[in-house]
Structures are given as C-alpha cells and as structure tokens.
Amino acid sequence: MEEYKKRIVTAIRYIDDHLDAELSLQKIAEVGAYSPFHFHRIFRLVTGETVQQYINRKRMERSAFYLALRKPLSLKDIYLQFGFSSHSTFTKNFKKHYGHSPSAFRKSAPENFHQIRLQESRNGQADTVFSTYLCHIENLINWTEMNLKIKVTELPEMNLAAVMSLGIAHVESSYTLLTDWAKENNLFPRENIKMVSVYHDSFKVTPPDKVRIHACMLLDKKLEKQESEIFAETIGAGKFIVGSGEVTLDDFEKSWVSLFLWMKENGYSVRKAFPFEICHTNFKEHPEGKMTVDFCIPVD
Structure with missing residues (x-):
C-alpha cells in the first residue's frame, strides 16, 4: 500500500500542476507508473474519486479562486486556461458545481469570498452558499490588531x-x-x-x-x-x-x-x-x- 500511495502522490501533484493543460488518463497513469486500467482503480480507492471527477473538481475550484482573487483576468481568460471550449460550457458546469453563474460568483466574491462553503442540499448535491459573516468585520479587525x-x-x-x-x-x-x-x-x-x-x-x-x-x-x-x-x-x-x-x-x-x-x-x-x-x-x-x-x- 505504501508504494501505491507514493505513486498516487506523484500523479496528484502532476495533475494539480497541469490543470491548464490536456490531462489524459494515459499520461497521468504513465506518471504514476501504472497501466491506465490499474491506475484508475487504485486512484479511486485512495482518493474516493475517479481521475476525471478529481480533474473536473480541481478545475472548477481553481476557476472559482481566480474569479474571486484575480480580477484582471477576464472570464474568457479563465475558462480557456482550464480547458473549457466556450463561455456557455463553462457557465453550465460552474453553475452546476457552485449554484451561481461565474459572473454572479465574481460579483459577490469581493466581500464574501472568505465565507464560501459547500453544503449538502436536501437532494444530496453540493451547493454553494454565501454564509453570514462569522463575526462582524469591525470585531474581526479589532481581533486582528490585538492578536496578529x-x-x-x-x-x-x-x-x-x-x-x-x-x-x-x-x-x-x-x-x-x-x-x-x-x-x-x-x-x-x-x-x-x-x-x-x-x-x-x-x-x-x-x-x-x-x-x-x-x-x-x-x-x-x-x-x-x-x-x-x-x-x-x-x-x-x-x-x-x-x-x-x-x-x-x-x-x-x-x-x-x-x-x-x-x-x-x-x-x-x-x-x-x-x-x-x-x-x-x-x-x-x-x-x-x-x-x-x-x-x-x-x-x-
């Protein structure tokens, strides 16, 4: 099992470093020194996700991060960087994952991005909610000045x-x-x-x-x-x-x-x-x- 984990770690690091490139199962399996068939099964055993599910989730999360914190990048810059062929495809996938369109997400993010969390909805799907502040901004600033x-x-x-x-x-x-x-x-x-x-x-x-x-x-x-x-x-x-x-x-x-x-x-x-x-x-x-x-x- 230790050797399996070592190879999976190598593969995960490769995926995360190449989210803006084409990621084929064949190439990732090769990086992990497995056959594609065995790699797919072992990857799911270790991570709880298929390889494609992991790649899709990571691309969505990286897109959300860029939308919120890298304002100079346009929506097109972001969706092309992470392998989406069109604005409509990106918007459909993003909304399915987070419950908001990319534009709405970016608009709300400046004040609320640090509060975003994933919650399980009644039908079991993960939705994004913009939760209330963990504490008032004024109290948080006061805490910061006292403690950091x-x-x-x-x-x-x-x-x-x-x-x-x-x-x-x-x-x-x-x-x-x-x-x-x-x-x-x-x-x-x-x-x-x-x-x-x-x-x-x-x-x-x-x-x-x-x-x-x-x-x-x-x-x-x-x-x-x-x-x-x-x-x-x-x-x-x-x-x-x-x-x-x-x-x-x-x-x-x-x-x-x-x-x-x-x-x-x-x-x-x-x-x-x-x-x-x-x-x-x-x-x-x-x-x-x-x-x-x-x-x-x-x-x-």
Missing part, C-alpha cells in the same frame, strides 16, 4: 520534506508520519525546528474532506529523493503578507480570514503560489494550547 502582527516582506526559498494529506482529518496522521521519518533520519527533535502546512486547496471552494494539505518540515537543504510517502517540496522566494501571532487551533480560520481581508483593504493581490503556515512552537507544550505561527500569503 502583519507585515509585507520578502521570504527566501524554503526546502521542505512533505507528506500529502487529502482531507483535514488526516493532517495529524501525516505529521506523525513525517516526524517518525525525521526521527529515523536524526532530524527531529532539534532546536528551532519549524513545521509548515502548505495549502494546495482553499477551504473557500473545496470541502474539508477533499482539501489537499502538505504537512512539511523545513530542511537545511533540498531532499534529494522521495522516500516512501515523504517527498521534496520547495516554496519559492518572493513577496508575502505575513501575519504572526500566538494563537490556538480554534483561531486559525479567523487568522486566515482576517489576513485575506487585510490583503484586500491594502490593495494587494494574491499571486500564483500557495499560502502556508509556519509553526514555531508546539501547542501541546503550552498550558493554554497556544502556538506561535506565521500565516503567509504570496502576493504581487
């Missing part, structure tokens, strides 16, 4: 050892696997160790049980080869909004929401890279369950 120190800064390239987690419920076990590997390689425990969570999906448009999160550890140098489920990941150098503070696990969503609001209010736009968290301390070692965290958003 925000700055815009250049961060260097980071070399990571990573384990893929499909679904928020599996993040803890991914970190357990990562730390066990680090102990075997005399990398853990050590002073100033930093654990990093890289979000390859957004909770804004992806259900929690399907969000892809990489549980990572910052390394002094690049990991040379994939070892079982441990693989190398690199965060490129660049400009980031960094919100730093001492928070509990329950504060994470509030921290991300407030940081994206701050980004919009200050005229920054997210660039094509993944947001991440750097955890400097362990909440299990704090009497109040707090940890020191940097929340990082890549911006232009």
Whole structure:
C-alpha cells in the first residue's frame, strides 16, 4: 500500500500542476507508473474519486479562486486556461458545481469570498452558499490588531520534506508520519525546528474532506529523493503578507480570514503560489494550547 500511495502522490501533484493543460488518463497513469486500467482503480480507492471527477473538481475550484482573487483576468481568460471550449460550457458546469453563474460568483466574491462553503442540499448535491459573516468585520479587525502582527516582506526559498494529506482529518496522521521519518533520519527533535502546512486547496471552494494539505518540515537543504510517502517540496522566494501571532487551533480560520481581508483593504493581490503556515512552537507544550505561527500569503 505504501508504494501505491507514493505513486498516487506523484500523479496528484502532476495533475494539480497541469490543470491548464490536456490531462489524459494515459499520461497521468504513465506518471504514476501504472497501466491506465490499474491506475484508475487504485486512484479511486485512495482518493474516493475517479481521475476525471478529481480533474473536473480541481478545475472548477481553481476557476472559482481566480474569479474571486484575480480580477484582471477576464472570464474568457479563465475558462480557456482550464480547458473549457466556450463561455456557455463553462457557465453550465460552474453553475452546476457552485449554484451561481461565474459572473454572479465574481460579483459577490469581493466581500464574501472568505465565507464560501459547500453544503449538502436536501437532494444530496453540493451547493454553494454565501454564509453570514462569522463575526462582524469591525470585531474581526479589532481581533486582528490585538492578536496578529502583519507585515509585507520578502521570504527566501524554503526546502521542505512533505507528506500529502487529502482531507483535514488526516493532517495529524501525516505529521506523525513525517516526524517518525525525521526521527529515523536524526532530524527531529532539534532546536528551532519549524513545521509548515502548505495549502494546495482553499477551504473557500473545496470541502474539508477533499482539501489537499502538505504537512512539511523545513530542511537545511533540498531532499534529494522521495522516500516512501515523504517527498521534496520547495516554496519559492518572493513577496508575502505575513501575519504572526500566538494563537490556538480554534483561531486559525479567523487568522486566515482576517489576513485575506487585510490583503484586500491594502490593495494587494494574491499571486500564483500557495499560502502556508509556519509553526514555531508546539501547542501541546503550552498550558493554554497556544502556538506561535506565521500565516503567509504570496502576493504581487
């Protein structure tokens, strides 16, 4: 099973990196070192979706993200980038997935994008609802000023050892696997160790049980080869909004929401890279369950 997971991880990373290209089952299976027939069955066993269902969902989610946060792109720019042949085809698929047309989604997104969530409707289909604010904007801004120190800064390239987690419920076990590997390689425990969570999906448009999160550890140098489920990941150098503070696990969503609001209010736009968290301390070692965290958003 470990070898299966290793190959599936490779295939998923390939899909996510090539959503704007033609993705055939033959090519993806080849990347995963399987025959198409066996790959299709194993992929579904591991992810709970067929290959095409996964590709379609990811393209819809990436389109939603671009509609909300990459305003200079036209609808045509977006639907052509993700393989839709026409405006009508894109609109039909988007509305089926989210319950809103792309234009309506984009129009509502500036104020409400951070609140979008998928809910099960009575007939079992996933609908998008623009929920009420988790708290009033004024209270959120006050919380931010009291709990996060925000700055815009250049961060260097980071070399990571990573384990893929499909679904928020599996993040803890991914970190357990990562730390066990680090102990075997005399990398853990050590002073100033930093654990990093890289979000390859957004909770804004992806259900929690399907969000892809990489549980990572910052390394002094690049990991040379994939070892079982441990693989190398690199965060490129660049400009980031960094919100730093001492928070509990329950504060994470509030921290991300407030940081994206701050980004919009200050005229920054997210660039094509993944947001991440750097955890400097362990909440299990704090009497109040707090940890020191940097929340990082890549911006232009």
